[in-house]
Amino acid sequence: MSAHRMQTSKRLMPKTNFHRAERSPERRTIVSLPEEVVRIQDLAEAWMIRNIGKRCLFIYSINPYTGEKSEKNNELRQLMSSRTLAEMSVRNLSLRPVHRRNLSFIMNTWYREGGGIGYIEYDGKSKLGANAMLLRTFAASPHFEQFQLKASAAADGILALQNADGSFRPWLKEPNYSFDAKYLLTFYSGEALVALLEYYFRTGLTRYFDEAARSAEFYLEEYVRNIANNFYPAYVPWHTIAYRHLYELTKAGKFAEAVFTLNDKLLELQDRSHRIGRFFNPATPQYGLPHASSDGVYTEGLAYAFEMALRTGDEVRAGRYLDAIMISLKNIASLQYREKLDESSLPVYAYRGAIRTNAEKNRWARIDNAQHTIDAIRALGNFLGSKQASTLEPGL
Template sequence: MNGTESIVVDALRFSEVTDRSDLERVSKGALFCHWIVIGDGNTLSSGWIEPWCIERFLDMTLPSGAAQLDVYFGREEKDLDLDNSSLPGQIAIGVRGVSIRSERCTLRASPFDMLKNREGFAEAALRLARQTYDSSPNSTSSATLSLFDADLYCLPLRNALKGRWAPSFRHKPIVRIEEVTLERVESLALDLANWLKTHVSEAGQLTYSYDPVKDAVNPGGNRIREWMAIYALLQAHEVYHDESYANAASKAVGWQLSKHYRSHGDMAYIAEGKKVKLGAVALAALALNTPQLREKYPEYLGRLFKFTEYLWEDSGGFHTFWRPADRDGDCQNFYPGEALLFWAVRWLDSRDHALWDKIYRSFEYYRSWHLNNRNPAFVPWHTQAYSLLWRETRDEEMKSFIFEMNDWLVDVQQWETVARYPDAMGRFYDPTRPFGPPHSSSTGVYLEGLIDAYSVAQSLGDDMRMLRYARAIKRGFRNVIQLQLNHSVELSRYPNAGRAFGGVRTTEYDETIRIDNVQHNLIAALKIVSRKSPLSYIFSHDN
């Protein structure tokens, strides 16, 4: 369902659209509630009932155009001792709320508003404190800060018929691990591919970042992620044989080359303002090296390849930035692996001995570098490159490093530790180590590498690793499916549901759809779709 088709007539009371006994069931134990009426992607009306009173609720009147009624039932309010307590982290946004009680009034920040406005708990508490002071500037009494948990129930309004309240978690039912099937991943892939295709303009410009809450394209861009999105569209074309994906990719290639391709002698690079990044050159070349494009752009491809060689050193290391020179050495966890993935594909086509020597020297250099600088971001790029090469060479050193990297990576995935926030289960994040925040694009690229590592283990009959990697892959897809915007309850909140449909939120509490959220998870899902039979084991157990 791409939007909300439920519309009720004017001036119905809440009692006319909900069954009282069902409401009593879901509101049992509630201290108060925050109700929101949604229609056409907007909040039509909202309010608080405190203390909770079912009669007051049922006596409310729906405004014209109402399509859905959401209610947060507040429970388990807990006062905070600010000297000994800390406010919750971002993971609680949209699930818990914050209150300030003074002698005169109680003010609350609802999970609904905090999620919609991407407001953290410290910001919400400060906002409420200012409101409390503004309402009683001369008061000398103290105020109490507290947190409350809230259960969300949603009621779609269909033709004025009484419906049943459905539990929701940040506006979407929890995807259970047993629901993550091969068929569900196939559906995920198709919706991702269609989102990406529809977010290429007629001129060929890709939507880099989209805010579904405001139906707005955010400014900015990133050549690396945009070229990888083009590559993902070409992969979708290869799997589905649907020319619309190739056409969208072709338009995007034309736009990128006209705006950012620069010649440099017999070489060429991809410019991003004043920056020239190894990763952008490599991923542009990877896209142009696909069967759909390599014959159309041989000169562009050859020049970009020469530039990646130009940035390579005899030690096996790469210069990661050509411009600005003082950035050289940054992004070592990303760009060299991206370049080696392109080189691996190039070598499979050419079997060039000189290129193999460079690849192997880089393999040895970066293996040593990674083991002294562990970071999950390094793992998927090198895994994909070495897996491609291992399939042809059966190189023992590469195989061992693939396993060493991914055995370590799976422990970065969260499961039981975030059970209180079940929509986060399956994401990759370690709050105890400085690897960066959780991000759906990260989950996607880790899945890309893990699927390839699984295939290596499967080729060798390594049952223990197959099971371990399969569990991580299935859990990762659970998180991605949870974050994909495809359910009528969550889509009802957006002014342009069709434009949001199929995209992937950045996190559970950040609804921004960035292009790499989509393209990385699309490439991972397409690996499953294109290798259904050998990879079906991944989905055969409830992990």
């Protein structure tokens, strides 16, 4: 280990024994999720399971009005959904065979090993984000022990893309076209940090905590201290989750402050006048069009920011973040297919619970629209069960 890495380890050694902090026994439900929020989650989870195809992959995208299914696919979004399925199968034993078949397809079709590392290869490319989601899927799986060697190889595959300064490279196997590495890393860097930390929570192997902490130092400078020059909303939720975990492990105030800086900035995007709750501001079109998957992942990040505010006793921010979460979920609920569509020849079960991409022209329901929403509500439910949340009553 280099001198720099040794210094990082000494400065940011965990202050708690390795554990799943979000599942601590004292964190049980005191304030429950509103009934309407539970309904969003239940319908979305049921649709995700019905949306698993013959190869045990999720149908990537469907148009409920026409019955069309997209010929496109995206391995990273499939793997995000695989992780959610793995987590669902922890509590729902009936889903474990489905989770196993889904993971078996991934391992047999996309997983590769070489040079002591494991990685996802899809269409001749291997991206950091997909490898991070594979590791997250392993870490969430009730069958983790059976895949422990593969998980170790995947974790080392992520570290193989780490530079000496702690930053990441976006591709293990690059595409044959030009790409914007800086843009891709606004997604992939935080995903990699979260994956390494979740792997650490599962194994207690301090090497992965050390390397995640080292990378966090680089991105605290890049994305937080230099937020005025480098802000892009995609990195906010992933880095929020990572910094929340690092705060849990180290109690270092810089991680709490980073969470607040990022999410205070994110709230500038939330629509409060036209379609209330969505994350779209026409004054900043460079951040993308309205999209339910973005709404879902931003809401998940805000759930972690809400929990951070509770932990640090910042009731003003906790209230502000909870309000933002609730109006976001109300908007997402308005995008969820629930009743029979008169214009559609499909049976209602084919799309009931799916979430359309936006309220404008895009009627398609993509798998990650539902997956991100489920993850957001699960996180919120965990954090509303904390003692600190007992005086806060969410409304929808």
